[in-house]
Amino acid sequence: MSGTKADGAAVDDGVVDEVLAELAGLEDPKARAVNERHGDDHGVNLGKLRALAKRLRTQQELAYRLWATDDSAARLLAILISRPKAFGREELDTMLRESRTPKVHDWLVNYVVKKSPxxxxxxxxxxxxxxxxxxxxxxxxxxxxxxxxxxxxxxxxxxxxxxxxxxxxxxxxxxxxxxxxxxxxxxxxxxxxxxxxxxxxxxxxxxxxxxxxxxxxxxxxxxxxxxxxxxxx
Known part of the structure; x- marks a missing residue:
């Protein structure tokens, strides 16, 4: 998932940095330990991540930028703020093959692909x-x-x-x-x-x-x- 899409304005690097910093601030060592036992590699409490997504609302271009970071927490947030029907077939295929951790894989399938044409x-x-x-x-x-x-x-x-x-x-x-x-x-x-x-x-x-x-x-x-x-x- 990369590039600027026609359905969204370009996102300033500063905005991306701010969101990544906020995600980093949500890092919880205990949550990371639990997640790692399930094969995941992030330490963000999912309830807090969902609250952040609710505040950001749907932002397709920001979702593209967050996905491109290759960070699991950022990709989970990208999934929540994306517009499922905006992705092409090949984009979704590429994203699925990039989603090697269980939670990113599951959320991509359940929250995006299932809603896709x-x-x-x-x-x-x-x-x-x-x-x-x-x-x-x-x-x-x-x-x-x-x-x-x-x-x-x-x-x-x-x-x-x-x-x-x-x-x-x-x-x-x-x-x-x-x-x-x-x-x-x-x-x-x-x-x-x-x-x-x-x-x-x-x-x-x-x-x-x-x-x-x-x-x-x-x-x-x-x-x-x-x-x-x-x-x-």
């Missing part, structure tokens, strides 16, 4: 990408379609791929495929027994530590709990 085209390209981090974004977009726009998806075919590949997939790709498996089981009763069966056979995330009161990411348990809540409601 290029989301479906990117979903199809990414889900087949040999880079597992990129592929995980494709699976995340597929899960969104399973939940909101399943028409036209080959759900049984998706289960075939999950059954064949999820067990040995790298962590982030495995997590994304598991979410898709669970979503199919939750939203599509005809495929629920098969989804649960796949989860039981593969046992992916079966022993994942889950705090009291939280839902396990183990697909059979996840499906069962969400269906129970649907029926109770």
């Amino acid at each position: 290029h989301a479906e085209e990117l979903r199809l390209a990414w889900i087949a990408d040999p880079d597992p981090v990129v592929a995980s974004a494709g699976w995340a977009l597929t899960t969104e379609r399973v939940a909101k726009k399943p028409a036209g998806l080959d759900l049984a075919g998706l289960l075939d791929v999950v059954e064949a590949e999820m067990k040995d997939a790298p962590d982030r790709l495995q997590w994304a495929m598991n979410h898709c498996l669970a979503q199919i089981g939750i939203d599509h009763p005809a495929l629920r027994p098969r989804a649960i069966g796949i989860g039981e056979r593969l046992e992916v995330l079966k022993d994942y530590p889950t705090p009291p009161g939280c839902t396990s990411p183990y697909a059979p348990a996840w499906i069962g709990e969400m269906v129970r809540r649907q029926n109770a409601g």
Whole structure:
């Protein structure tokens, strides 16, 4: 993401420096320690970062400049103040491939790509990408379609791929495929027994530590709990 765009005036270097200084002032060593345990490399409390974004409001050109710093906190802020529909397909593809830390990757997919007119085209390209981090974004977009726009998806075919590949997939790709498996089981009763069966056979995330009161990411348990809540409601 670079260059001055027609939909926004050039941003003075001083403005960028001021925002970066404010982000630096939000640095919290305790937050950094927690984030680093999850693979992230910033120490800014996300609640304070969101408050800063709310104050700045949408500023597409400033978002471009912040993204170009290659700093994770600045990129998270860039995502929050950007205009999702302003990005071209190739821009989003490049940004996704630059997003190697989990939080930047997740926010880019959820807050920008999902709202983009290029989301479906990117979903199809990414889900087949040999880079597992990129592929995980494709699976995340597929899960969104399973939940909101399943028409036209080959759900049984998706289960075939999950059954064949999820067990040995790298962590982030495995997590994304598991979410898709669970979503199919939750939203599509005809495929629920098969989804649960796949989860039981593969046992992916079966022993994942889950705090009291939280839902396990183990697909059979996840499906069962969400269906129970649907029926109770």
